[in-house]
Amino acid sequence: MLNNSRNLNEIIDVNLLQAIQDKLAEITGLAYNIVDFKGNPINNYSNFCDFCSKVRSTEEGMKICYQTNAHAGLEAAIRQQPYVFKCPAGLVDVATPIIVNNNYLGAIFFGQVRTNEDKVDPIKKSNYHSKMCKNNYDLLQDFNKTKYIDYSKIKSIYSLVEIIVKLLVEKSELISVQEELSFNNIKLFKEKEEKKRLEEKIKLYELNSLQMPISLDFMLNTLSTISSLALIEDAAKTQDMIYSLSELFRYNSKNIGTLVSLEKAIENIKIYLKIQSTRFGERIKYEIDIDERVNKVKIPTMILLPFIEYSILNGLCPKKEGGLIKIKGYYDQKDAVIFIKDNGIGIEEDVLFSILNGKCINGSLESNLYNANNVLIEYYGEEYKAIIKSEVNIGTTVSFKLPLA
Template sequence: MISKHPFHLQNVVDTRVLQEIQDRFSEATGLAAIIVDYQGKPIVRYSNFSAFCARVRQDPMSRSRCEQTDAHAGLEAVRRGRPFIYRCHMGLVDVSAPIVVNGQYLGGIMTGQVRMEKKDMDSLEQFMQPAIDIDQDPTLKRLYESIAIIPRHKVEASAQLLYVMANYIAEKGVMTIIQEQLNEKNMRLMEEIKARAELEKALKDAELKALQSQINPHFLFNTLNAVSRLALLENAPKTQEIVFALAELLRGTVRKIGQVATLREELTYIKHYLLIIQTRLRDTIQVELNIDEDCLDGEIPLFTLQPLVENAIVHGLERKEEGGRLTIRILRNEETVRVEIEDNGLGMPPKVLEEVLQLESKRSDRTHLTGLGMNSVYKRLQYHFGSEFHWNVESRLDEGTKIILVFPYRAKEMK
């Protein structure tokens, strides 16, 4: 069974250790050796490479046959799942041993470049004929005859030893990586569980505070609706509009805590809030809305954007004598929604911005993001969307602040 989690040999083993093992192996056995990755590329230097093979590979056709023979032998070793002994096209004894961990072929060990007794060599498979006639090249023949003859059982034992050591090192490396991945996943899971617990506690605290309220909110917005109708009868349309907006905001606050709304509903509450603010501040704050209609049916926890708009105005723009500009962008990119709330207000210094990004800020002087603002918004969105939710804050002192929220588009089910 092939592993679904690919590993690369050079990433799971210490190549310096492999090089040391390979060099000592060659010194002790007289066999040449090289360890390659799954593509056949060496990950260490050749050890004890014979002068005969080096000369053979100077000929392009011979070099090509060497590579073809090695590739064929590598496939055969993988198929068998153990070291495979064969003859190269020039007649030398070579061994190919696979490195396989969790069913995944990571690479191989190529060793050999030796001779054995004729009867033992004749029993080995030879994939193709030589490209060079040794008898026609005295130098090459001399180099061939200088290669040591090693008993077959020693070749087999040496190859098995290197095979076992390399596979053991590779398996230990893979297990280490898997354990690190599991530890990382466990840490993320623990952080998510902690975030959910904190959010649930915050929601329970908010519910308790709502129950402790001495004034029935339904009474408040019913009263405001009555005032709104009275203003209309008395020909005060602007007053009627403001009172209606406030009543709608109050109506939203009595909806169940943690309830999911559409972005369209959330935007409606923001517009009611902005109407009240612009009236109170005599239109010194200019508002620009850039809204993608395709994303307005997507879901979002109720009242998660309005606190950020309020922070931008109260801590960024309202204190600015000449007023300023607030821009709200809600855009959809395929299956993702991107919300940007940007102002050209007071901004915040780098230290405060760093605290905000770490969700540690409890300041209320020059920063937008009080504990009640970004902390609450971040936890609710993270709780709702999980790891698919991302956010960032960009700010420069006396230049302004931009809050960026990114989360998946999920069409809200209509009941």
């Protein structure tokens, strides 16, 4: 599983990972760092506690920390899930593995806390903590000042970190497949079967990218909002935002590649709209009206979000006063009809034509809009494609049908 041929920073966008890491450190108040598969840090630490900073200031302490990171990261990779452990210095940490194309490249660590869970085992038997603190009162004081956090909160945070890592890995694997396809187009054009396989894999990743990773821009903006809330309140609203974001990511990762009921998809959309309403305040308003007769219609997991996200970010947000988005679902003979309307700034006719024909994809929002329409066509046929009508400074209406059976 180890990959010695390529570095983590050659495959994953480490700058983006650093930005996410810093935001998570601000929100949770915990320490974060990213290491390669050898346990060596590849970026700047975030929010390290005084105790751990002093431990790492010694040659022996630094060596033990690096060895612990290497061991814990590999253990997490073997388990293919976050690994919670107590380090030799006596504090609880969590290692979340970064695995790309079945190769373990490194891990995200967070923690440096004490907790109530007595089942958190030491990563190895050691008297290092006792030896360090025995004759160093100041260090013992620093240890006792480290954050105490309930174990259930640690689990909530590591589930969010795990999902964020999966988003970045998904993006990295998609880029890797695209590069491989480009190379084969040039060098191995005659190998049609290989080209076909790669093209099918690209389609799968495009569908997955539509269904799973809510845009990383949205994730960073949301983390920034949560960070700001953490500074101005104490901190029920912040906890609610973290919970909403976790639920949103959990829904995406759990249901990727499947069909879900319209009712379940709308529940997820409500979480997304709640987050955006918190972020933009009174500028973003929404109304949802779904006929109960169409609640059980099965749809691709994330088919609604691209249209709604584009409506909010490109339609309503540019207006100083914001606006209203209406989402309606109703029964129409043999089909369900989904109707999404906003009173935003609208889309110019030539821009809309280019987006729907894949000729003017300037960013992830336009790309997701194009992909969502293609998914509708591929799943249900040409007659079920989205119909988008827009007037500049008036608003945009999206409608599409879904077969009831």
